Amino acid sequence: MSVETAPLPVTTGFEASIAPLMQPLLAYFARRVEPREESADCLSETLVVLWRRRESLPASPDELRAFAFGVAKGVLANHVRGRIRQGALGDRVRDEVRVSAPSVVDEAVADALGSLPVKDRELVQLIVWDGFGVAEAGALLGIRAGAARTRYARAKERLRVILATSDQHPSD
């Protein structure tokens, strides 16, 4: 299949629905997948699942987004288990991810995030990086809205304390 040169015909309903989610989904994987270029394979795997379920995808954009990220979460778990294979479909995107400039890492922030419990860290990342509301992010993680708000506030406070300490004692 020539992904590089084929003209793009008229967009289908499925593509129109999913297209706005492509960059956010790719970014979701790029934030969590190592090596980062494999985020292209995770994205294509997510699309395959969405395509298979196209008859039962939620109609509402918000629900579709939550659904798609739920699928992405499962794909990410499969990536961790080594179940995502590299395929030709992701070649072009993989190349572009590879040549994207690496983000400047704030080691103190990275360390502070790493000190959080896994679910709290993911909650913070879903909210701050992926743009979810607290309740939406909680739902993706299986946490009730009230509990998500509490956990998010506590996590932010903990980050604040850790960063304040590390800023005062940068060599520690």
Next chain:
Amino acid sequence: MNIDDRLVRSDPARTLDVSDDSLARMLRAVSSDVATAAAPVVAPTPARPRRRAAWIVGGLVAALALGIASPAIAGGVRFLAQTGWFGSPNPPGVGLPFDPSTSTEQDSSEWVDVKADDFVDFAVTIYPSYAVLPPEVDQTDFARDVATWIANPVFMDPADDTGSMLLQTTNIIGTYELSARCTWMLEWKAAPPGSERATAAATVLAESAHWPATVSTDGGGIVDYYVALANAALSGDGSLLDQDLKVNCPDLTATAGR
């Protein structure tokens, strides 16, 4: 700098630069690729005579007097029945239309839609080779029959063609193991008492107690039960075996010409 700004600046995807055009092409290519993969990859062979034993499962497979060529899976071929989800079946917090008939999560194996058109084709490809069958039973025919039975559970309204019904591959393999065990129980009953054939059947029954899905889905006592059943059969006692045939294999009848 406040903490939110600092977190945002630490976003590993902040400098990610992938063109919308590349992503649009990927989206188009994925849907095209899956559509292609969904097309039949192995054409059914013409009907051929069944072998000596015809296994009729639940009365649903009497019309399935056809043979299918080698397993339909080829390198990289995906089936529509495969959801691509492993472990937890549904994205948390999202009400899915197929949730009500989703079975309880068993393990991290893949969820499969048994109502997909190609479910049986897929199921045949995951028949566990260790679940051996009596010599006169054709494995592919048997795997298709059992898969067809799985796809048409008695509790589902045949007219209901909406939605999906999800099972994990472990459950499907477990059903294969259970059904294969049924064939060996019938084999034992058909064999002359004390004969080599009866001993061979009882030996496989003993081994079957330790088949992977039987072990992994044992909520307590199942493995021990089948060990006891096999030991009884080895000693010539078929009482447990008769009881199990009634409970676990009520729809499985052999029309073997032996």
